[in-house]
Amino acid sequence: MRDKIEQVLFSEAQIADRIREMGAQIEADYKDKGGLLLIGVLRGVAVFFGDMMRAIDLPLDIDFMSISSYGSSTRSSGVVRILKDLDENITGRHVVILEDIIDTGLTLSYLVRLLQERRPASLEICTLLDKPSRRLIEVPVKYTGFTIPDQFVVGYGLDYDQKFRNLPFVGVLKPEVYAGK
Ligand code: IMP
Ligand code: MG
Numbered sequence: 001m002r003d004k005i006e007q008v009l010f011s012e013a014q015i016a017d018r019i020r021e022m023g024a025q026i027e028a029d030y031k032d033k034g035g036l037l038l039i040g041v042l043r044g045v046a047v048f049f050g051d052m053m054r055a056i057d058l059p060l061d062i063d064f065m066s067i068s069s070y071g072s073s074t075r076s077s078g079v080v081r082i083l084k085d086l087d088e089n090i091t092g093r094h095v096v097i098l099e100d101i102i103d104t105g106l107t108l109s110y111l112v113r114l115l116q117e118r119r120p121a122s123l124e125i126c127t128l129l130d131k132p133s134r135r136l137i138e139v140p141v142k143y144t145g146f147t148i149p150d151q152f153v154v155g156y157g158l159d160y161d162q163k164f165r166n167l168p169f170v171g172v173l174k175p176e177v178y179a180g181k
Helices: 012-030 046-054 104-118 174-177
Strands: 006-012 037-044 058-069 081-082 095-102 122-130 144-147 170-173
Touching: 006 012, 006 095, 012 037, 012 046, 012 081, 012 122, 012 144, 037 046, 037 104, 046 058, 058 095, 081 104, 095 104, 104 122
Parallel strands: 037 058, 037 095, 095 122, 122 144
Antiparallel strands: 006 170, 058 081
């Protein structure tokens, strides 16, 4: 897998450091709120979720949603179908949505609208990566790990064609990997 990587953007150590900082920030923001609910959007968030939840030393619940956005593998359309809804009722709760990456913002903006209808006490977004130059619709992101340019990245949960999620770092693929498709 690693031989297909052109460049490592964020190493395991860099990601771990940043997650420790974000965890401390979330702890400070929620310590007086009597707990929080972390929601993960499958599948890309799996790795980040596991690390992030352990960086927050507060009573918290976790829950997951699975959605599919209509569109190609590298571009989303913003039309989202719920494949698995939350198990928890979020009404009156302090919710933080964890995401792997925000690109156009279409997926997340749809999701935020949907979850707001359930009247949580608060709803914030925490993303490992953000590509603001690609944004088509504004989404209010409270916690951002790293801001990146318009580059397709893989690893640490992020996939290309469902592969490369298990790389422990975030990197850019060699062009020949795409050329083979
Ligand atoms: P958007 O913000 O609605 O455009 O879609 C975000 C989703 O697209 C993410 O949750 C990823 O699943 C996928 N995505 C966007 N950019 C990348 C990337 O650089 N690598 C891997 N997946 C990406
Ligand atoms: Mg995703």
